[in-house]
Amino acid sequence: xxxxxxxxxxxxxxxxxxxxxxxxxxxxAEEKSWNTYQExxxxxxxxxxxxxxxxxxxxxxxxxxxxASSINGPLxxxxxxxRNVCAPKAAEGGDGAxxxxxxxxxxxxxxxxxxxxxxxxxxxxxxxxxPGTKLLLSGRIPQAGGFLxxxxxxxxxxxxxVAALYDKWLITESMLHYSSGMQHGSSSGIDGSKPxxxxxxxxxRSNITNGAALGGNFKSLKEATNDRKEDGEGKDNFSVQRKQxxxxxxxxxxxxxxxxxxxxxxxxxxxxxxxxxxxxxVANWALSNNNNDASxxxxxxxxxxxxxxxxxxxxxxxxNSSS
Numbered sequence: 001x002x003x004x005x006x007x008x009x010x011x012x013x014x015x016x017x018x019x020x021x022x023x024x025x026x027x028x029a030e031e032k033s034w035n036t037y038q039e040x041x042x043x044x045x046x047x048x049x050x051x052x053x054x055x056x057x058x059x060x061x062x063x064x065x066x067x068a069s070s071i072n073g074p075l076x077x078x079x080x081x082x083r084n085v086c087a088p089k090a091a092e093g094g095d096g097a098x099x100x101x102x103x104x105x106x107x108x109x110x111x112x113x114x115x116x117x118x119x120x121x122x123x124x125x126x127x128x129x130x131p132g133t134k135l136l137l138s139g140r141i142p143q144a145g146g147f148l149x150x151x152x153x154x155x156x157x158x159x160x161x162v163a164a165l166y167d168k169w170l171i172t173e174s175m176l177h178y179s180s181g182m183q184h185g186s187s188s189g190i191d192g193s194k195p196x197x198x199x200x201x202x203x204x205r206s207n208i209t210n211g212a213a214l215g216g217n218f219k220s221l222k223e224a225t226n227d228r229k230e231d232g233e234g235k236d237n238f239s240v241q242r243k244q245x246x247x248x249x250x251x252x253x254x255x256x257x258x259x260x261x262x263x264x265x266x267x268x269x270x271x272x273x274x275x276x277x278x279x280x281x282v283a284n285w286a287l288s289n290n291n292n293d294a295s296x297x298x299x300x301x302x303x304x305x306x307x308x309x310x311x312x313x314x315x316x317x318x319x320n321s322s323s
Contacts (some may be wrong), residue, residue, distance in 0.1 A: 007040050015074030015136060017046065019054040026052055028121045045134050045160030049078045053110025071148070073138040077107040077114060084127045103127065105150070107135065116148035124157045131169050132162030187250065246304040249282045269294040273301070 008020045027034055027043065034040050044052065079253035086100035103125065107114040119142070125135070136156045142149045272294040278301055286297035 004034050004040070007034065007037050010042070011041065012035060015076040015138075017054050017076070017111065018044070018049075018052045019056075022052045022054075045158060046162060048132065048162050048165065049076075049108065049110030049134075051110075051144070068143065071137075072140055072142050073136070075109060075137040077109050077137060078162075079125070079129055079131050079133045079135060079136050080106040080108055080113070081131060082106075082125060082127050082129050087127075091195055099183050114148055115146060116150045118151070119149040120151040122150055122152050122155045124152065127159075130161065130166050132160060132165035134158040134160040153239045241282075243304065246301070249285065250278065250301065250305050269297075273297050276301075 003297060006026055008018060008023065023040070023044075024034075026047065030043070032039070032043050033257055034043075067278075074200060082103055082105050084101055085104050086102045101118075101121065103118045103122065105116045105125065107116060134157075136158055137148075137150075137154055138156065139153050139154050269287055269292050270280060270283045273286060276298045278286070278298075282301060283297065286301050287294065290296040290300060
């Protein structure tokens, strides 16, 4: 029966960068035996290489360098992420069905990260390759710009499934397909509801304008404008309310109010406005709005009583005199 040191030496020759002490510690913790080479290898296939990696980097350790044009195998690595950069994120699982395939893979030997791009289609991997899967990189693998240029002759799958990584990836993939289905209307929500139907911008405009597509409460811009004209006769709410308030004051229907913040108005100015046919309260209010100018106050009150706009000449003169 071979000892663990002999097994580790054989695994290192095959491209596994493992630490014998770390491996033995994990085997004991998991209550696994290491009687044969195959038992240890099967354990490593289903285990995260980060927990058993040999952190001592030697000259023989393959590393990506800007000066080097390639790295030499064999090298056993673990898949971290695979993405088809030619497809939208929601449609990556098709591997080219939606318009091309170019896989970008992130790998690790447990210590050193590696990034790779398909130089030619690698049948051994796909966008559905789960994280934790072990790959064997063999031969002389070219690299450029910090990326390994992968092809089928360089990559072979050893297998394995790391439970923690696989479960996390499976949940992420299922949620991605769920949200993608909801966006395209092929799935129902948690409460069984579906998204509303898509209404094209340039089709069936007459139906949208008539309210057929959006329900009976829909009103077009033209209808809404007509409603405003009927209700306010083309005037805004402020003008309508102001007219009603002035008319009530002129008729004397409102109670006694203090205008102008309680300021005292000159008796002569109030007398002029009262002599024009308005009450003292109305005179005080109009004078406070016109800087105690009796002529401007009378003109404003007469215009308001007749439902006409305030004479701009009087208003301009009042402002200029106050300045």
